[in-house]
Amino acid sequence: MSKRDQPTHLDEFDRKILAILQRDNMTPQRTIGDAVNLSAPAVQRRIKRMREEGVIRADVSVVEPEALGQSITIFVEVEVISETAEQIERAKSEFAAAAEIQQCYYVTGEADFILVVIVPSMAHYEALTRRLFFGNNNVKRFRTFVAMDRVKVGLGVPVG
Amino acid sequence: MSKRDQPTHLDEFDRKILAILQRDNMTPQRTIGDAVNLSAPAVQRRIKRMREEGVIRADVSVVEPEALGQSITIFVEVEVISETAEQIERAKSEFAAAAEIQQCYYVTGEADFILVVIVPSMAHYEALTRRLFFGNNNVKRFRTFVAMDRVKVGLGVPVG
DNA sequence: TGCTCCGATGAAACAAACTTGCAAATAAAC
DNA sequence: GTTTATTTGCAAGTTTGTTTCATCGGAGCA
Numbered sequence: 001m002s003k004r005d006q007p008t009h010l011d012e013f014d015r016k017i018l019a020i021l022q023r024d025n026m027t028p029q030r031t032i033g034d035a036v037n038l039s040a041p042a043v044q045r046r047i048k049r050m051r052e053e054g055v056i057r058a059d060v061s062v063v064e065p066e067a068l069g070q071s072i073t074i075f076v077e078v079e080v081i082s083e084t085a086e087q088i089e090r091a092k093s094e095f096a097a098a099a100e101i102q103q104c105y106y107v108t109g110e111a112d113f114i115l116v117v118i119v120p121s122m123a124h125y126e127a128l129t130r131r132l133f134f135g136n137n138n139v140k141r142f143r144t145f146v147a148m149d150r151v152k153v154g155l156g157v158p159v160g
Numbered sequence: 161m162s163k164r165d166q167p168t169h170l171d172e173f174d175r176k177i178l179a180i181l182q183r184d185n186m187t188p189q190r191t192i193g194d195a196v197n198l199s200a201p202a203v204q205r206r207i208k209r210m211r212e213e214g215v216i217r218a219d220v221s222v223v224e225p226e227a228l229g230q231s232i233t234i235f236v237e238v239e240v241i242s243e244t245a246e247q248i249e250r251a252k253s254e255f256a257a258a259a260e261i262q263q264c265y266y267v268t269g270e271a272d273f274i275l276v277v278i279v280p281s282m283a284h285y286e287a288l289t290r291r292l293f294f295g296n297n298n299v300k301r302f303r304t305f306v307a308m309d310r311v312k313v314g315l316g317v318p319v320g
Numbered sequence: 321t322g323c324t325c326c327g328a329t330g331a332a333a334c335a336a337a338c339t340t341g342c343a344a345a346t347a348a349a350c
Numbered sequence: 351g352t353t354t355a356t357t358t359g360c361a362a363g364t365t366t367g368t369t370t371c372a373t374c375g376g377a378g379c380a
Contacts (some may be wrong), residue, residue: 010227015228016222022221024218024219026219037359039358045357045358046204053235055222055227056222057222057223057224058184058185058221058222059184059220059221060181060315061178061197062220062315063178063182064215064216067213070317070318075323092200099318102310102312102314103313105309106307107237107305109303109305109306118318143270145265145268145269145274146268147265148279150268150289151256151265151273152256152263152264153263154220154263155315157228157230157262158228158230160183160229160230160280199329199330200330200366200367201368202330204367205329208368
């Protein structure tokens, strides 16, 4: 089912293609081909393969939050009380389901979850904390960090 | 040249288009048009306008880090000593320039910066801390959170 | 009401990009 | 050295993106 089990082997061509696509996935295959010394069909076939393998997980437009009135970015460290597998799974799906939570990671260290939250106002954030944290009796405590500047934002992965 | 100064006004059509593009920007304009009840050219013009306005900031492929051997995601809270404008700017550009730092935010609260780091191994992370934190005498302390599960990852913004 | 102006729209023509079929080149295994 | 499997490039065919242009509809105004 998941092709990620077998250690996917990417050659230099694949990596160069990925580097380009991570910057701009609307680049014509012809242009990519010129950049990596390959024909357009060859590039196309490699991209298709990497999509099927799950190397390329998605192709998306990156939208400026402020343009949509979602001007506040907040980090939240969440610490839970009980860390049973069941409780953790429940928390994961709860966080994943919230539209305001852009990113959610289960982490080691002094916190259990780290969330990236995007909201239109602090009032909305306050409502979210009531719903998600105060309304969840497995949340021990949470710490809030409001972003003043989104210095660097992206999902780019170094191609090595 | 930044058009973001004027409060960009997005109508219902724009928002629906953005919702689709944030999920899959390879969706044909025709398909989008059918979904929002607009012709393909109308969709095309709106997308072009939103790109020019900066509402759509980029179009990218999302790559699975593990496929590139970058299997470790780490959050770092950085606290600095001196928070003068000059020092902060210096830190910002330093963090932004590091390829391993996928995301960087300047925040309020108990920390000053929050970083999302992607590395192939803990050894690489250790080297990065030496270079970026121990090698910077304005860094008071930093706290590390290693991601065990990337529960939800993306840059999607709620369309309201 | 009737008029003009302005911006956005859809149909069609056009251009560009993607996709497929196929023969040739490459490389690895035998 | 032959064979096999894979990957490539070219060219044709198909889909998608883009431009043109006539029209529609609303805002402002006499």
